[in-house]
Amino acid sequence: MVGEGILKGMVETARNFLGSYVEKERLTTVQYPEERIPQVEAARNFPFLVYDGPNWQQGMRCVGCQICEKECPPKCIFIEKSKDKKPDAVGKPQFYPAVFNIDISVCMSCQICVEVCPFDAIKMDVEYDLPTDDRFGGLLLNKQKLSKSNEYYHEIHPTEASAVDGALAEERAKVKAAADAKAAAAPAKPLAPATAASPVSPTGETK
Amino acid sequence: MTLTFLILAAITVAGTAAAMGMRNAVHCVLALTVGFAGVAALYLQLDAQFVGLTQIMVYVGAVAILAVFAIMMTHTPAPEQPPAFSSHWILGGLVAAAVFAVLAWAIGSSAVSMQPLPAEPAVGVQQIGAALMDRYVLPLEIMGLLLTAALIGAVVIAMDRKEDRQ
Amino acid sequence: MTQEADQIFVLAKHWLMGYVPAVAQPIASAVLSIVPVLIAFPLLFAITTVLERKGLGRIQNRYGPNRTGPAGFFQPIADGIKSLTKEDIVPLTADQAVHFLAPVLLVVAAFLAYAVLPIGRNMVIVNLNAGVLFFFAVGSVVELSVFMAGWSSRSKYSLLGAMRAIAQMISYEVPLVLASVVVIMEAGSLSTVSIVERQAGYTGIWPHWYLFTPWGLVGFFLFMVAATAESNRSPFDLPEGESEIIAGYYIEYSGFKFALFFLGEYLGMFATSGMAITLFLGGWAAPFSFLTWIPSYIWFFVKLLTLIGFFIWIRGTLPRLRMDQLMNLAWEFILPMALLNMLIAGIWHFMQPGVVRWLVCLAIVAVPCILLRQGLKRRKKFQVRTYRYAD
Numbered sequence: 029m030v031g032e033g034i035l036k037g038m039v040e041t042a043r044n045f046l047g048s049y050v051e052k053e054r055l056t057t058v059q060y061p062e063e064r065i066p067q068v069e070a071a072r073n074f075p076f077l078v079y080d081g082p083n084w085q086q087g088m089r090c091v092g093c094q095i096c097e098k099e100c101p102p103k104c105i106f107i108e109k110s111k112d113k114k115p116d117a118v119g120k121p122q123f124y125p126a127v128f129n130i131d132i133s134v135c136m137s138c139q140i141c142v143e144v145c146p147f148d149a150i151k152m153d154v155e156y157d158l159p160t161d162d163r164f165g166g167l168l169l170n171k172q173k174l175s176k177s178n179e180y181y182h183e184i185h186p187t188e189a190s191a192v193d194g195a196l197a198e199e200r201a202k203v204k205a206a207a208d209a210k211a212a213a214a215p216a217k218p219l220a221p222a223t224a225a226s227p228v229s230p231t232g233e234t235k
Numbered sequence: 236m237t238l239t240f241l242i243l244a245a246i247t248v249a250g251t252a253a254a255m256g257m258r259n260a261v262h263c264v265l266a267l268t269v270g271f272a273g274v275a276a277l278y279l280q281l282d283a284q285f286v287g288l289t290q291i292m293v294y295v296g297a298v299a300i301l302a303v304f305a306i307m308m309t310h311t312p313a314p315e316q317p318p319a320f321s322s323h324w325i326l327g328g329l330v331a332a333a334v335f336a337v338l339a340w341a342i343g344s345s346a347v348s349m350q351p352l353p354a355e356p357a358v359g360v361q362q363i364g365a366a367l368m369d370r371y372v373l374p375l376e377i378m379g380l381l382l383t384a385a386l387i388g389a390v391v392i393a394m395d396r397k398e399d400r401q
Numbered sequence: 402m403t404q405e406a407d408q409i410f411v412l413a414k415h416w417l418m419g420y421v422p423a424v425a426q427p428i429a430s431a432v433l434s435i436v437p438v439l440i441a442f443p444l445l446f447a448i449t450t451v452l453e454r455k456g457l458g459r460i461q462n463r464y465g466p467n468r469t470g471p472a473g474f475f476q477p478i479a480d481g482i483k484s485l486t487k488e489d490i491v492p493l494t495a496d497q498a499v500h501f502l503a504p505v506l507l508v509v510a511a512f513l514a515y516a517v518l519p520i521g522r523n524m525v526i527v528n529l530n531a532g533v534l535f536f537f538a539v540g541s542v543v544e545l546s547v548f549m550a551g552w553s554s555r556s557k558y559s560l561l562g563a564m565r566a567i568a569q570m571i572s573y574e575v576p577l578v579l580a581s582v583v584v585i586m587e588a589g590s591l592s593t594v595s596i597v598e599r600q601a602g603y604t605g606i607w608p609h610w611y612l613f614t615p616w617g618l619v620g621f622f623l624f625m626v627a628a629t630a631e632s633n634r635s636p637f638d639l640p641e642g643e644s645e646i647i648a649g650y651y652i653e654y655s656g657f658k659f660a661l662f663f664l665g666e667y668l669g670m671f672a673t674s675g676m677a678i679t680l681f682l683g684g685w686a687a688p689f690s691f692l693t694w695i696p697s698y699i700w701f702f703v704k705l706l707t708l709i710g711f712f713i714w715i716r717g718t719l720p721r722l723r724m725d726q727l728m729n730l731a732w733e734f735i736l737p738m739a740l741l742n743m744l745i746a747g748i749w750h751f752m753q754p755g756v757v758r759w760l761v762c763l764a765i766v767a768v769p770c771i772l773l774r775q776g777l778k779r780r781k782k783f784q785v786r787t788y789r790y791a792d
Binding site for chain 3: 291
Binding site: 030034037038040041042044045048049054055056057059 | 460461462464714719770
């Protein structure tokens with residue numbers, strides 16, 4: 029028939045038009061910013077510092093070893109080590125970073141800082157909604173802005189965070205077991221010769 | 236000599252004078268188009284609706300486009316020509332004035348303008364159509380043949396020949 | 402009551418004219434007739450831009466603009482502000498005067514065409530004896546404006562676009578006029594008002610529109626195809642094709658002049674749709690005799706919006722035609738069909754009313770149409786396609 033192709037085309041477009049009002053799955057537009065597509069778990073944007081516990085300054089895992097600063101390809105991390113020490117997760121006094129700045133206008137999200145950190149202190153955040161009208165100062169994140177809790181880490185990367193927690197707990201258990209074994213071995217040694225020899229009074233006098 | 240006539244006549248004369256005097260070829264054609272439009276407006280002022288509107292449709296819509304196509308296809312974006320003023324312009328002006336005077340006297344004293352102006356005939360499109368089919372059908376058919384011949388000639392000239400392509 | 406609602410604009414104008422002194426009566430009458438048209442049709446242009454974008458969006462399974470205002474209907478205000486505040490760039494070597502006058506001429510010509518459209522009962526700006534001829538005469542001024550735009554920009558793209566655009570518009574002007582000649586033949590008058598009044602009667606509930614005759618049907622179809630090509634609208638929008646020749650003849654225009662070109666093009670589309678409504682769809686007449694209580698101007702705008710919807714639908718459906726395909730369509734298909742249409746209009750007039758004349762006329766137009774289509778398709782040889790792959 030003459031004009032058959034055109035009529036079939038028009039029927040198709042009419043079906044598209046009317047269907048877009050009736051069937052919801054035709055319109056695949058995600059109306060940002062009211063609707064957002066959920067991100068996959070392995071998504072990454074810019075780094076953040078993890079802290080355990082309620083106090084971000086006290087529980088921060090970073091010890092200021094400056095490995096990430098040296099490994100960062102565009103050199104966007106700036107660290108100043110502290111002069112004093114604070115107790116870390118297992119009670120040992122440790123350095124901490126007095127200044128920790130990341131310039132996210134330079135950061136290229138390569139995740140190298142995450143890969144080389146021996147303390148699981150720096151991890152990748154997924155937040156992308158970071159607009160600011162200050163081109164320089166607004167894009168320089170300092171230590172306070174970078175610190176986010178371990179619970180937040182669990183929210184954004186659940187499997188990774190559980191694995192890290194498991195590894196850290198294992199480390200701490202090993203350290204504790206070694207300390208316990210040492211504590212158990214040390215009092216046992218002076219006690220044994222004491223029972224073999226004559227009782228020595230606490231004042232050290234022998235009778 | 237109403238005000239409307241004076242304005243339209245001024246527009247027409249200005250357009251055609253500019254068409255002769257302008258340097259850029261395209262400006263000349265556009266000024267000539269203004270002249271055509273002025274003539275059409277004069278026709279409309281005389282209540283000759285069919286002729287006036289056909290003047291717009293044919294002259295402005297087709298002849299001007301033809302002239303414009305001719306310029307587009309042949310001229311480079313032109314270096315502007317200097318104005319063509321000759322050194323004998325006084326003599327030329329006198330001759331033109333003399334011709335104008337002769338024409339004016341001839342038209343003014345002719346038989347047509349001596350008669351009193353008749354009442355405006357109400358010539359509508361219907362009368363023109365009836366006359367074309369009735370009294371003037373032979374000239375109409377001959378003009379149709381002439382136009383067909385012109386059309387065929389244009390097609391033949393513009394057709395690409397098979398032997399040229401091979 | 403319905404009589405007053407129908408004539409409300411005419412009555413308002415008469416009431417206002419009562420306050421005007423006798424000296425200024427002609428001028429005031431002209432101004433009062435013109436101002437509603439100058440307001441209504443640009444407003445319709447604004448609404449059409451939104452409807453087109455939303456309609457095309459829905460056809461393409463996406464939302465159209467839906468942020469500015471309720472459901473995006475303030476988008477034309479945003480577009481207007483944008484085009485008014487954009488910098489007006491004129492190329493250095495461009496012809497300044499002609500470059501400025503081209504959009505002005507386009508808009509003036511487009512507005513002039515509304516002078517003969519009867520928008521409602523007794524609502525025509527000027528009832529010319531040769532109204533249809535005036536409309537086509539003004540339409541042929543548009544081509545001059547296109548040339549002016551293309552030439553004055555001194556750019557190869559715009560000149561090429563202008564040449565193509567003028568060739569297209571001239572080619573489709575002939576079928577446009579021939580398709581309307583059948584209506585003039587049947588109505589016996591060139592005046593738009595009398596053409597509409599002849600279509601305003603009813604037999605039973607069915608209207609006397611010229612669309613409901615074989616020659617009217619074919620003529621309407623041919624007129625709409627030619628009107629789509631005259632307004633440079635998809636699928637005939639090669640001169641302004643955004644992906645081929647960037648913007649064709651108005652490539653060097655920016656800001657408000659570009660908006661004026663847009664306005665002129667859409668106004669031309671409304672004007673030719675309005676003429677199609679006047680010639681074939683009965684103008685301001687209601688489709689059924691029991692619907693005549695709705696005012697006449699409402700019917701005109703309902704029909705106009707329907708035709709605009711068809712334009713948008715076609716734009717969303719068909720791909721763009723190439724230049725030679727366009728011209729072949731005009732000269733080899735549309736023009737012969739328009740001439741055949743005139744033949745059957747004459748036959749219709751002289752046969753007795755009844756089923757027989759319907760069948761005869763339809764046969765005379767349908768058989769050559771099918772044969773012509775077969776002939777054209779057979780003549781078109783597809784080139785042997787050779788594919789080269791990178792090795």
